[in-house]
Amino acid sequence: MATATTIDDRSSSEEVQVSNGAPSVEGTQKPKKKKTNKKKKKKVAKIETDSAEDSAAVAPIEPAQITPVVSAPSSNSVRDLEELLRQLAMPRDKPQQKSMEEYKFWRTQPVTKFDEKIDDEGSIDAPKTPDEVPDHPYPLLKEFEWDTLDLNDPVQITEIYDLLYANYVEDADETFRFKYSPQFFDWALRAPGCRPEWLVGVRVAATKKLVAFISGIPMHLRVRNTTLPSAEVNFLCVHKKLRSKRLTPLLIKEVTRRINKQNIWHALYTGGVILPSPVSTCRYYHRSINWAKLNDVGFSPLPPNSTRAKMISKYLLPAKTSLPGLRLMERGDIDQVYDLLVTYLSKFELAQVFEKDELLHWLMHDHGLNGKSNDANDPDRVIWAYVVETEKGAITDVVSFYKLPSTVLGNAKHDSINIAYSFYYASSVALEAPSRADVAVTAKLKARLIKLFENALILSRDLDFDVFNALTLLDNPLFLDELKFGAGDGYLNYYVFNYKARPIAGGLLPDQSLDVVNRSGVGAVML
Numbered sequence: 001m002a003t004a005t006t007i008d009d010r011s012s013s014e015e016v017q018v019s020n021g022a023p024s025v026e027g028t029q030k031p032k033k034k035k036t037n038k039k040k041k042k043k044v045a046k047i048e049t050d051s052a053e054d055s056a057a058v059a060p061i062e063p064a065q066i067t068p069v070v071s072a073p074s075s076n077s078v079r080d081l082e083e084l085l086r087q088l089a090m091p092r093d094k095p096q097q098k099s100m101e102e103y104k105f106w107r108t109q110p111v112t113k114f115d116e117k118i119d120d121e122g123s124i125d126a127p128k129t130p131d132e133v134p135d136h137p138y139p140l141l142k143e144f145e146w147d148t149l150d151l152n153d154p155v156q157i158t159e160i161y162d163l164l165y166a167n168y169v170e171d172a173d174e175t176f177r178f179k180y181s182p183q184f185f186d187w188a189l190r191a192p193g194c195r196p197e198w199l200v201g202v203r204v205a206a207t208k209k210l211v212a213f214i215s216g217i218p219m220h221l222r223v224r225n226t227t228l229p230s231a232e233v234n235f236l237c238v239h240k241k242l243r244s245k246r247l248t249p250l251l252i253k254e255v256t257r258r259i260n261k262q263n264i265w266h267a268l269y270t271g272g273v274i275l276p277s278p279v280s281t282c283r284y285y286h287r288s289i290n291w292a293k294l295n296d297v298g299f300s301p302l303p304p305n306s307t308r309a310k311m312i313s314k315y316l317l318p319a320k321t322s323l324p325g326l327r328l329m330e331r332g333d334i335d336q337v338y339d340l341l342v343t344y345l346s347k348f349e350l351a352q353v354f355e356k357d358e359l360l361h362w363l364m365h366d367h368g369l370n371g372k373s374n375d376a377n378d379p380d381r382v383i384w385a386y387v388v389e390t391e392k393g394a395i396t397d398v399v400s401f402y403k404l405p406s407t408v409l410g411n412a413k414h415d416s417i418n419i420a421y422s423f424y425y426a427s428s429v430a431l432e433a434p435s436r437a438d439v440a441v442t443a444k445l446k447a448r449l450i451k452l453f454e455n456a457l458i459l460s461r462d463l464d465f466d467v468f469n470a471l472t473l474l475d476n477p478l479f480l481d482e483l484k485f486g487a488g489d490g491y492l493n494y495y496v497f498n499y500k501a502r503p504i505a506g507g508l509l510p511d512q513s514l515d516v517v518n519r520s521g522v523g524a525v526m527l
């Protein structure tokens with residue numbers, strides 16, 4: 001899942017419900033629609049028919065329970081970033097308010113309970129075989145039917161796009177929307193080994209309209225010393241008109257069934273929502289690149305004590321990159337990049353264990369493949385990876401970011417905001433000591449990452465990105481402050497299905513500020 005955010009500054013106790021708001025950094029507060037929690041009388045349709053554990057399906061969760069809530073910011077908060085995130089990002093729920101018992105679906109699933117004491121890490125369910133898994137999908141009401149989405153069919157890619165565009169994440173005023181592209185789905189969902197049947201859709205039987213979706217792709221997940229064949233589950237979406245009707249539990253059970261049929265019993269997933277129970281929680285940080293544009297579209301109000309010129313100059317970056325040997329990654333780099341990145345990721349407690357072809361896919365997609373050029377300026381490009389190569393041809397660093405823009409509706413000057421998300425990176429400096437706790441190497445790594453990400457920001461600016469987002473995972477706490485990333489109060493929770501694990505650091509201290517000493521144990525970057 002992409003991002004979640006709310007407002008950083010908790011000085012005000014007022015809570016304003018927004019889905020995703022317009023961004024603003026360090027600015028004055030943009031008036032927001034204040035929603036009340038009026039219960040709308042809704043006709044409730046039960047979509048599933050035989051779910052014993054989710055028999056509460058007839059009693060819908062009130063929308064208020066899943067509406068992201070933010071604290072109103074004060075004028076000196078990093079609002080432009082915050083708000084921008086909100087529209088970029090995943091919706092966020094209120095802080096966890098439900099007890100375990102109230103999670104009528106999740107309390108039935110093999111997940112860690114809140115406050116569960118974990119002595120031994122390991123699978124929750126007893127081992128099963130695919131034969132024990134039902135062969136047929138879970139029943140739906142006759143008005144709906146299951147489908148498998150085919151990414152080879154441009155029409156079906158467009159259907160996923162349309163569903164997510166209108167229903168995935170947007171701001172309260174419906175001004176900003178994720179602007180997925182067919183290329184993005186091709187990259188995100190067509191990972192090596194992907195199973196067509198793990199792209200699960202629900203259609204209206206009569207019209208065949210796609211009204212819900214969930215996806216899985218295969219991966220190997222390492223939790224500390226244990227590597228689990230797993231699925232990465234993402235892009236869960238239910239059409240707005242079908243919300244609170246308990247379709248989500250069915251989608252999750254159906255994708256679980258299809259994944260279990262492949263003898264896979266674990267999954268990694270993320271969300272802004274609090275579910276039982278996060279193994280880690282990271283925080284969003286945002287770095288304005290094109291402050292003037294963010295201001296033009298109303299995302300970044302001018303702080304009362306500042307001027308437009310001051311704000312623009314605050315976020316100015318050097319004219320050119322400064323790392324000698326920095327260049328776009330090529331397919332021939334994969335052996336060195338693989339060794340570097342895999343060794344770096346082995347230092348983290350939660351990480352994907354990549355095969356070489358997987359890493360190549362995630363860092364390069366199809367660029368430089370089958371006659372397709374490896375052009376940084378390809379307008380269809382969604383992932384950029386850069387390497388730093390010495391004169392002797394040794395690759396010492398790799399850094400990457402992906403693109404997920406947002407449409408701006410109703411603005412005369414700009415129709416979209418271009419957003420870069422930090423993805424995988426590694427530096428050979430990190431490998432100079434066996435332990436991440438080594439103080440001297442950490443200081444050296446900090447200096448190197450500041451340089452590496454300053455260069456990534458310059459490249460992003462030259463590629464016309466307006467803002468650069470990063471979480472507090474990996475070693476990111478070492479460079480976020482220094483490079484003028486602003487703290488979001490959007491948090492991304494990491495979950496592992498059917499696996500008990502002790503908590504993993506998310507790069508944050510108890511007061512939610514950056515833990516620049518210990519950093520994060522999370523080495524898995526999710527879309």
Ligand SMILES: CCCCCCCCCCCCCC(=O)SCCNC(=O)CCNC(=O)[C@H](O)C(C)(C)COP(=O)(O)OP(=O)(O)OC[C@H]1O[C@@H](n2cnc3c(N)ncnc32)[C@H](O)[C@@H]1OP(=O)(O)O
Binds near residue numbers: 246
């Ligand atoms: C081994 C293989 C295992 C594979 C499976 C691994 C698990 C994968 C898990 C999925 C990972 C997805 C990763 C991503 O893609 S995260 C992205 C989620 N998508 C969005 O936020 C897009 C906009 N929102 C929507 O489309 C809907 O609001 C959704 C679909 C989110 C909920 O629709 P609705 O509001 O109409 O709800 P309901 O009446 O159908 O169902 C209510 C139940 O659903 C639980 N709920 C609500 N939100 C989420 C959520 N984000 N993850 C898991 N569960 C969620 C909720 O607690 C309640 O259960 P309980 O509280 O009663 O217990």
